[in-house]
Amino acid sequence: RRAVWWLRRDLRLDDNPALLAAADEGPVLALFVLDDALRSPSGPVRLAFLYRCLRDLDERLSGRLCVRAGRPDEVVPAVAREVGADVVHIAADHGPYGRDRDDRVARALAADGRELRRTGSAYAVAPGRVTSSEGTSYRVFTPFYRAWKEHGWRAPAAGAADPDWLDPRSLPGSGAAIPADPDLEGTRLPAAGEAAARERLRAFLRDSLAGYARHRDEPAAEVTSRLSPYLKWGCVHPRTVLHELHQAVTATSDGRGGSRGESGGGSESPGDLSGAAEKFRSEVAWREFYADVLAAHPSSARSDFSDTLATMAHEPPGDAFEAWKRGRTGYPVVDAGMRQLLAEGWVHNRIRMIEASFVCKDLHVHWTHGARWYLERLVDGDLASNNHGWQWTAGTGTDAAPYFRVFNPVSQGRRFDPEGEYIRRWVPELRGLPAGEVHEPWKRPGGPPDGYPLPVVDHAAERREALDRYEQARKSG
């Protein structure tokens, strides 16, 4: 019996339960559908990374990745028919669009006497699995994290599936080429694909894990894993990441390498990791939490999760917002982050929080505008993590940081980039300034260096304004 393996956000051959399920049936056709919905909100950077991952996969399959363009509910049944496959295998998608799309495809396949079978997901613990004692989804991270750890996750499947791959060139329907990279406007991307993801993970565990807990908030230190684009497209599964993390810690604590996951089965629920590994694991869990929240509350991707600030007054995005997008606000740490975004399609987490606070509380612009720009430019752009990350700062999300906590871009810069190393890396106009001046260049006797703007807003005044608006919203809410 032949099977179709339809890939979406699981662009890897290793530890891929949906692929293993397809391979169990017999020869497999690997299918990727160029769905128009991919183009929005993905901007050029994320699309180029996706196309590069697809090219990498196609090479590993010796040119046997079947790429088709069109609506999935038309393309997938047509390909299944051409192949003569009764079952199309996928990893479950829990996002609002993905769930609808898959339901439509399942109905179209069923009308043709075929089945869409879901095995696994893009998460160590699939959204919806971890619930409170009342059976409801969690709205706050800490109890979710506790329950998530207790739930545990499968050890990764050993090795890559190696089925008899069907050649798409033998099918009657016409395939599409993997598109050429869109214009990246100068953004540099990380190496794409499964091998690059595994190399990144290895390098992180070897070189940076030890300093992660201590230095992860320092943007200049570069100790975070930078796994986010690979997790986004499933070049590596979080279960593999958690497993390798556990192995790395076990290897250092017992001096001989890990043993737990090597049995290849059972539950892996480690409780003895060092502080750094625990911190890293909790960050991976934030990704799982936000996916869980999105699955339970699909509208939270587009509108406020909590309605406590529903009557808050906002400004339309104007010139200052445009200056923010281009990294020209006059606040060095804010500008450094936005220029990193334009240059790399990635921004350090601490800086993402500073950026979001600046948009929501210094510019009084609704979080959805900032979130949209981020989604357009980020290589790791992910609806659940991005839009809930923005809402966390805006004060409308889960665990909402209290609205009255307004990040001061100067003191945040001084605290997390004391020498100004990160700022100088991304803002060439400020490269000549010493640490004492780099966070407030407008205070220098002659003003900021040539070419660098004065602040577009006065933070102290805007902070007061934000708090006034908050009070008004609370009174009328």
Ligand code: FAD
């Ligand atoms: P590491 O510190 O090495 O963490 C490992 C992994 O854990 C990350 O790859 C990521 O998958 C997950 N993770 C870490 N921190 C978070 C977090 N706060 N929330 C959710 N998952 C987390 N992450 C995205 O993957 N895509 C986004 O579009 C995105 N947008 C964000 C927008 C805002 C306003 C904020 C505040 C955060 C956003 N994040 C997003 C979360 C976080 O900033 C990134 O995941 C992280 O910076 C990626 O770098 P890293 O892989 O080196 O992280």
